[in-house]
Amino acid sequence: MKAIVTATPKLQGEIQALSSKNYTTRYLLLAALADGTSTVRFPAHSEDSDAMRRCIRDLGAVLEEDEHKIVIKGFGKKPQPIEELNVGNAGAVLRFLMSTAALCQSEVTFINKYPESLGKRPHLDLIHALEQMNVKVEHNEGRLPITIKGGQPRGGRITVSGNVSSQFLSSLLFLTPLLEEDSEIEVLHDLKSKVIVGQTLEVLEQAGIRIEASEDLMHYRIPGNQSYEAKEYIVQGDYPGSAAILAAAAVTESDVTLHRLDENSRQGEKACVDVLRAMGVSLTHENGIVRVxxxxxxxxxxxxxxxxxxxxxxxxxxxxxxxGTSRFYNVENLRYKECDRITDFLNELRKAGANVEERQSEIIVHGRPEGLEGGVEINAHYDHRVIMALSVAGLRSKQGLIIRDAHHVAKSYPQFFDHMISLGAQIELTNE
Structure with missing residues (x-):
């Protein structure tokens, strides 16, 4: 699918923020790892959350779903044998379930359905940690396909690098409470996206799991022989997807309101509200409502x-x-996402006429308040975040932009273009 974005001077209207993908995938996993029946209310509907639904069902969880909730009977510490798991293009789902698969009594192979995206992403740091836990792993230099030979994972002292992704640590935090032995996890080097680790610790606490974390989140003590409680979870609104809507409102003349964005959320992307304020955007944020x-x-x-x-x-x-010139620093982990979100994204912005530079861990933007020339067809690199950001750029491109492979926005935000169009964005969707 192509998205043809035409210059749009004004946006106006109200929308409900979609539910958080990050919280939905975590709650689904918690429910699967519990003995008993849990309920997840207002779950996200996206390719990533659908991948977690599909995989925990394959591992033995029983799911019943209606418009507003999912009821899940978990498999606890005993997932059923399964030869293959298909996580689609969902990196977090893959990494979380690599540890869960270590509980299976048979070999589990994670297949490679997206060789040009998830298939290129590295997972060696997690593999090395699992190998310390008596788990044998077959892999392609840290990439898919990956086969987990588990059955008897052991706790104890575990080290894991946090340089590339915090998802490796989160994966271990989901598994270790279920093991017979107590565990101690030390994070080596640096830890990216500490705020997201905070989300993992938050949901684990909600599920009745006890973990002692150091203040800097680099050391953890996890008692063994714990069990996940069957609970009811309510998914909050999603800041990462909403950030693109808020950015679109900021770069146009607008009066746009988003609901279900909790001011006290632990989502790090909540900071986008403060970033826009710092850029001089007029907005309010109270009672879960952001108005730009x-x-x-x-x-x-x-x-x-x-x-x-x-x-x-x-x-x-x-x-x-x-x-003026903006600088976004400490962002090297963007290089290890669905695509290289620094090099690939900036290359597409340059095609549209933007003046941007990159460093290994920085993005530098020389602003063009007059707008971009546009008039080009650009590559989305199979990346939902790239698609949304390029759509924002298209709103202020004189000749518009054509975004290829725009359907991949469904990975996290299937309603993105519907929401943008409802606010007045001039976007036409066509089948390629």
């Missing part, structure tokens, strides 16, 4: 992107139209 009254005029700034990883691209797209 945009003028299209923004000021450049400097921002630590590690605090809001999945909102960085949307904020970069806003900065493209700011007065």
């Amino acid at each position: 009254q945009g003028t299209g005029k923004l000021q450049a700034g400097e921002f630590d992107g590690d605090h809001f990883t999945d909102a960085v691209l949307a904020m970069v797209a806003a900065a493209v139209f700011a007065e």
Whole structure:
């Protein structure tokens, strides 16, 4: 599918933020690892959350779903034997379930359905940690296909690198409470996206799991022989996807309201509200409602992107139209996502006429308040965050933009284009 984005001067309207993908996938896994029946209310509907639904069902969980909730009977510590698992293009789902698969009494192979995206992403840091736990792993230099030969994972002292992704640590935190032995996890080097680790610790606590974490989140003590409680979970609104809507409102003349965005959320991407404020955008955030009254005029700034990883691209797209030079630093982990979200994304912005530079862990944006020339067809690199951010750029491109493979936005936000169009964005969707 192609998205043809035409210059749009004004956006107006109200939408309900979609449910959080990150919380949905975590709650689904908690429910599967529990003995008993749990309920997840207002789950996200996206390719990633659908991948987790599919995989936990394959592993033996029983799911019943209606419009507002999923009821899940978990498999606890005993997932059923399964030869293959298909996680689609969902990196977090793959990494979380690599540890869960270690509980299976048979070999489990994670297949490679997206060789040009997830198939290129590295997982060696998690593999090395699992091998310390008596789990044998067959792999392609750390990449898919990956076969887990588990059955008897052991706790104890475990080290894992946090340099590439916090998802490796989260994966171990889901598994280790179920093991017979107590565990101690030490994070080596650095830990990316600490805020997202905080989300993992938050949901584990909700499920009745006890974990002692150091203040810097680099050391953990996990008692063994724990069990996940069967509970009811309510999924909050999603900041990463909403960041693109808020950026779109910021770069146009607008009056846009988003509901279900909790001011006290632990989602790091909540910081996108503060980033836009720092850029001079007029907005309010109270009672779970964000209202943007945009003028299209923004000021450049400097921002630590590690605090809001999945909102960085949307904020970069806003900065493209700011007065002055913006800098987003501490963002190297963007290189290890569905695509290289630094090099690949900036190459596409340049095609549209943006003046952007990259460093290994930085994005530098020389703003063009007059707008971009556009008039080109650009590559989405199979990446939902790239698609959303390029759509924002298209709103201020004189000749518009054509985004290829735009259907991949469904990975996290299937309703994105519907929501944008409902607010007045001039976007046409065509089958290629």
